[in-house]
Amino acid sequence: MSGQDAAAKLQAFKAYIRKMKQYEEAIALIYWDMRTGAPKKGIETRSEVVGELSTEVFRMSTSEEMGGYLDFFMQEEELAKLDDITRKMVLECKKEYDRSKKIPAEKYQAYVVLTSQAESAWEDAKHQSDWASFQPYLEKIVATTQEFIELWGYEGHKYNTLLDMYEPGMTVEKLDEVFGALREKAVPLLQRIQAAPQPKREFLDQQFDIAKQKQFSLSILKQMQYDFEAGRLDETVHPFATALNPGDVRITTRYLPNDITSALFGTIHEGGHALYEQNISKDLVGTNLCTGTSMGIHESQSRFWENVIGRSKAFWERYYGELQSTFSGQIDDIDVDTFYKAINHIEPSLIRIEADELTYNLHIMIRYELEKGLFAGTLSVADLPQAWNAKYEEYLGVTPGNAGEGVLQDVHWSGGAFGYFPSYALGNMYAAQFTHTLRKEMPDFEAYIAQGNLAPIKDWLTDKIYQYGKSQTPNEIVQRVTGEELNPDYLVAYLEEKYKAVYGI
């Protein structure tokens, strides 16, 4: 093949990828619309629209045309000729293509139907705390996933193949190491905290006007450098961020009238996800690399902004006065230190999504241990509730009263999303590790926060992380930015320093 032909093939390949991205953008807009205000009577027909477009994207990703591009560009000498970005595009496509092609179409179709039924069965089961009605679905999902793992292939632990879907390159070996180190310090820290007196919090228990909550959330987003010309904030039941393209990254939140912190920290959290996507390099638009590199790195950004910035003392030294005047008359007699301690109180609980910065990691480790057991064959689905409760008692010292607040609390398993949970705790670890480097490289870090000057922080993250999108792996990013692999010690040090001060222990 002449160089000219190869150039034409490359152009066609890129146009093909761009077309897939365009379909995905349309689908993402439809989902955003369905979750923010689409009239309910139109949903059934709209779902068919999503189905049609998604089918087309899947068809394109596994088509003969795609296969032809990959056969050609995966040849060693052709791959070597490509620039770095294009090579990454090809490798990313190849990974997806292989994964999709290895599952027979009818088997995948049956799995889609199964998980769709299972999600609906899970909702009922959770509502009624009825584990028995959900168990058969979960057994089928685990069995099918086991089959898929055999078809996909795996290195080392079978669960590695699942982890890799959400956190490319992550393994059981690595997770055992980092989670082990974290747990070893987190559990005793938690015990010391529990022995100390709890901060005053009852002033949080009052009605906060929703229009004012919204106004305050918007002003914080603006301070964070969230670009409102490249996004918007809407309301929804289950908040999320969605990147349609880097010029349109939308976030959603939910205001609770009796809770000032839920919408505020939720908005900062989603705003962190959004900053990542808004600041991906324009050069990656229309490629399959124009997205965050992994669930874990994405979560590191939402949690960095929510916790490292939003739950810091410096942040509230700057913004607490504004919060007080926004809710004039409601928290006038509460000083900033009291407020700061209240929003950082630690308490073991049963429900993951309500957990604090410290115990959240333990909720995740429990799920990780259980998933690992399911795919190692050392734990059966039937034994899950008992194993769940035992782990909660061991790690957190609490025991669920029923399956609804125990093993049935999360939607993930009903959709077959095994390997996803670790991302949340990885996010906390990555965030602490990035923060360590950031503090070293930006000695005025705290001062900037205390001044409400968050732009240099956003610029540093853009420079180091955001701009690259998916063109670098999580490990490449962590190594380049911090000079070492993922290391849980930074999170341990951050938690110990912060909570020793908060609790005076």
Place this chain on the structure above:
Amino acid sequence: MSGQDAAAKLQAFKAYIRKMKQYEEAIALIYWDMRTGAPKKGIETRSEVVGELSTEVFRMSTSEEMGGYLDFFMQEEELAKLDDITRKMVLECKKEYDRSKKIPAEKYQAYVVLTSQAESAWEDAKHQSDWASFQPYLEKIVATTQEFIELWGYEGHKYNTLLDMYEPGMTVEKLDEVFGALREKAVPLLQRIQAAPQPKREFLDQQFDIAKQKQFSLSILKQMQYDFEAGRLDETVHPFATALNPGDVRITTRYLPNDITSALFGTIHEGGHALYEQNISKDLVGTNLCTGTSMGIHESQSRFWENVIGRSKAFWERYYGELQSTFSGQIDDIDVDTFYKAINHIEPSLIRIEADELTYNLHIMIRYELEKGLFAGTLSVADLPQAWNAKYEEYLGVTPGNAGEGVLQDVHWSGGAFGYFPSYALGNMYAAQFTHTLRKEMPDFEAYIAQGNLAPIKDWLTDKIYQYGKSQTPNEIVQRVTGEELNPDYLVAYLEEKYKAVYGI
């Protein structure tokens, strides 16, 4: 071909149409989003998404696969076997297919580029009242349209082929007849009105709180039986209604702080369009007949609700009290009769979109006469401004001071939309004719309005018109509902009765 094969072919054809409709629904949602609040930095990429999806719809509509279906089902014996709805689907596809196939692709592509440049040239030209800069574009557009007419073919007047795009079956012969009859009565009526004293209107010239305007508009939409579970109201710069599917028909409006009538009547107008689309039979969902049958019939519904209902005495006898209490203190001393006359004042003006119920028709007739002349070859583009001004003087007694408020005022011609304008006046005529039948069949019509009981009226329109979507032609609908062809006398009688009372002439 066996009956079984034919059945399979029919199923495949219907699935093919449904897929096209699904793509169109995605495109419609993207347009709605772009016009109601999409962040501006995402628009460029989003436009490419629309381009990609639109290209796919056009490809499908002219594909070999479509050609194959049409070759088969257009055979006389196959067409005869189809049920009425399916036969209409085939005929509608065939019409679109022939229209698209007759224009060579490169010629059409050049036309798309030309109109896109022309729209942007028109904006500048209008802004600067600079006819000379726009004239060459319009000359090219008219010349290309002439070529298209030759390729499409025509019966009788060349302009008939253009009219048929917006109002299937409409001809110059018919329009000359109905517009002639209407003008003959409208012009003297206007002269008598102009000789009479104008109603008091200065109380409309004050600030009206936008939140209250919105609240009042929403309550009227609810009374009209607009289904908020199958739609929503948003704000935009140029209001519109868009039907994504009958379960999701969205309307938009624009609130002006110093004008209580603009958003209110605009909302009722768009609400009328929406009622039509919300009440199309569910059996037509996913077919190419799931839309209003023509621009004229669509406009008859927006104008029926806006003018026949919304600008009636009975309507304000019911709702004026609510309007007064909504804007408490602002129109307390204005009685309902004064308000009614003020919102029905008649005054010749230069600008079509600001025209009243009577003179609006004359604005349309002017454009109709000019378009007809352009395609008959009796008027050149160069002579348009002079011809425009002469007609305005003749029909309305006013003369534009410059091209911006004259021949350049409308966007339509820059986009090549010749044959579209008559729909607006046809809408008024159809509305009056339907109203005549409705009054006969529903003796309590006025009483229902005066009670705010609008459901029976919406139900009658659904029964007679809405449910059929595009499965019947405009002429079939008018004949079936009113027992005769389009007849301008009903509009004349309606206008004479109404305005003789308003002006006491």
